[in-house]
Amino acid sequence: MPRKTAVLEQPQVSNLVRELRQLMALSQEQFAARLGVAYSTINRWENGHMQPSPLALKQIKAxxxxxNHSPMAEVQERSQKLLDKYFPEAEPS
Known part of the structure; x- marks a missing residue:
């Protein structure tokens, strides 16, 4: 049985992108650079005007x-909560 790619709907995607970006303490511009997309793409995701592609969701999950392997316990805990909330099918790492 092939693995199903996570499909998130709005407003889940907006919330996921915003929460992850805030956890990383990055601006939209910095987060865009981290993912290799344009600032306007992050802005559209957060504002619910556009859905990330399956590849982009895979990058966000990565x-x-x-x-989740951060030496800081709080970062581990918060990233695990986001994984559990938005990617419940994710296997434990």
């Missing part, structure tokens, strides 16, 4: 998984 960033969360990375943060």
């Amino acid at each position: 960033v969360l998984n990375e943060m």
Whole structure:
């Protein structure tokens, strides 16, 4: 059975992008650079005007998984909460 890609609807996507960006303490411009997308793309995601592509969602999930291995317990905890909330099918890492 092929693995299903997570499909998030608005306002979940807006919330996920905003919460992750805030957890990383990045501006929209900085977060865009981190994901390799334009600032306007992040802005549209957060404002609910556009959905991230499946590839972009995969990148966002990868960033969360990375943060889940942070030496800071609070970052680990908050990133795990976001994974559980927005990617409930995610396997524990």
